[in-house]
Amino acid sequence: MALIVQKYGGTSVGSVERIQHVADKVLDYRRQGHDVVVVVSAMSGETDRLLGLARDINARPEGRELDVLLSTGEQVTIALLAMALEGRGCPARSYTGAQVHILTDSAHNKARIRDIDGARVRRDLADGRVVVVAGFQGVDEHGNITTLGRGGSDTTAVALAAALKADECQIYTDVDGVYTTDPRVAANARRLERITFEEMLEMASLGSKVLQIRAVEFAGKYNVPLRVLSSFQEGPGTLITFEEDGMEQALISGIAFNQNEAQVTILGVPDQPGVAWRILGPISDANIEVDMIVQNVGADGTTDFTFTVHRNDYDKALAILQGLPEKLHARQISGDPKIVKISLVGVGMRSHAGIASKMFEALAGEGINIRMISTSEIKISVVVDEKYLELGVRALHDAFELESPQQGR
């Protein structure tokens, strides 16, 4: 007998039939004796329909009113799911974000959760009800409806699980778990039984878009065991938890990659204090997000500086640098929009030497030239020509034997 918070996304509740299916799944857990709180998104397509209406009315709708509008999407789903459960003889009760006091800041369209009052939910659970909560939405201290931004239902589920001290937070999606890499790139990619929060954060931010990063951060912060499962097929999914003592930890959990980056390079700038700021200040002022930053130690009093940005921002970033007074006294400003980043992620690498060299060896074996390298505690990222993406991912997947659960121990 456990308390489980489940979250079903838009595709999982995309039609009357699928909502009935979700009700069946919830009922299964109830029959096993568990208490269940369900968080749902808007039915797929609904948010876009509402956004379309808004755009037809006002090209730049105010954030507050957009939230009033969009929050109806989840409200429809909670009512329908509660009805489906009641129709199965299972007492259920639906709540909007405001009704269970999901208190957020006032940043409309991208609000952050501050606090949740779990009292009402706990009372319903004690009364034997399934509680259905609208994801993605909350209320600010003035009673205004807020939304957490797209995909925010994951965060709602995790925050509720934390507030209720749930035993597990299950995120149902259209994939059956987290994979060692994208199966479309490496056919022998394997579903992970478990992965740590840190690894998941590195995987997610690097492009394996299974879960919202904020939800994973939240889960890690409040130590909520998180499980990613498919709502369309049976299976245990992937459990995301903290590293356990004595747990035999895989060396490498997976290979993430990002195809949306572009590289900007400044060669031969004077190697003086403040150079990084002079370069990146104007970039950040233009609201361009920078991902990797690599600065090489240079010769003869100058240094080389390279960073990556989203491809959409490449031209803008280049223009900004070339428009700077004296062009930073750089010898050359150049770049390449056709690069990819490939990253090896695994908490196991912390305690194992030689991972980096094995990685570079595998890439070299395929004749892949590495342009940039950046490392963190549990991640090694390289930037290579975009044409090497598939080849590089597969070479690394094979080299670290990720197709086998016994890899690298």
Next chain:
Amino acid sequence: MALIVQKYGGTSVGSVERIQHVADKVLDYRRQGHDVVVVVSAMSGETDRLLGLARDINARPEGRELDVLLSTGEQVTIALLAMALEGRGCPARSYTGAQVHILTDSAHNKARIRDIDGARVRRDLADGRVVVVAGFQGVDEHGNITTLGRGGSDTTAVALAAALKADECQIYTDVDGVYTTDPRVAANARRLERITFEEMLEMASLGSKVLQIRAVEFAGKYNVPLRVLSSFQEGPGTLITFEEDGMEQALISGIAFNQNEAQVTILGVPDQPGVAWRILGPISDANIEVDMIVQNVGADGTTDFTFTVHRNDYDKALAILQGLPEKLHARQISGDPKIVKISLVGVGMRSHAGIASKMFEALAGEGINIRMISTSEIKISVVVDEKYLELGVRALHDAFELESPQQGR
């Protein structure tokens, strides 16, 4: 400079274009220096769409969850209208029923308003905003979403107008006012400049379905001047107020009729205490609403008893009476589903004799046989064969010269 509460129904906000049109109308009033609070319904068709979803999920959805679902309809409209106003540079803010504390009882799907806290609305008006409120919905003392039942947006508007002590409550609809009778029946029917609350109640309950009865009762109770106007054409509409001292009052305001009634007659029941209760008790226990009731003084210790019910309930009512033990000792139980009720309504008749006889004379002149007569302070109703409906209404409209504003003074 006045405070005006306006209510726009589903047809008036049925599309993006119509919402833009409503925004233009609101802005007109703002430009004239008025403070405006707008109450809106769900876009036409939306409530039916949501009901369809609910029915596909659960043939008998719980009232609480139905209210969570249906209340999204108005919530979409308030956001869109606020966006349309903001798009015109007019500061606006939308509120759900819960957000402005439209406190109701807990009778889901047919809740009644208990209290409204106007403080938040007043603050916004003082800040120069137009306030847009979702009609038809409220919140009970436990924070559950409630709805007032179909058409309840009129009641929301009137209740808000009362709470805010508004100067006028304007109900925009698809007709341009209240008419002396249905123009489809009498082509010379005339729009009334004004009508009293009492007359309006008699007109509405008798079949001139312009306004929700509850809204009129509410407006009368709190003395809120109510105006019915068209949202599609310009014009002053019809003002519904209390009878004013010294106001030259028309003798007759209008002729209402009801084609949905059926007559049930019990002949020759023993004329004893309790006979009415023995007849109507079982009818009311079966949730059948009774409209007119007429009991004649009978001869030889028996009496005759006739009442009318909705035609849909006719067979059921007849079966109940015939199924009663000893059939009430009645000589005969019979009925006729093909009757209509025609009513003459006017506060002026209170102080004028001879209205009834003039009415009966006009009907007799057309050879129309009267089956039942029932009178109140400001109304005389007759039941006739349904084939006489048009003939009877036109004869009365002509006899009382209702086509002319100077009638009967």
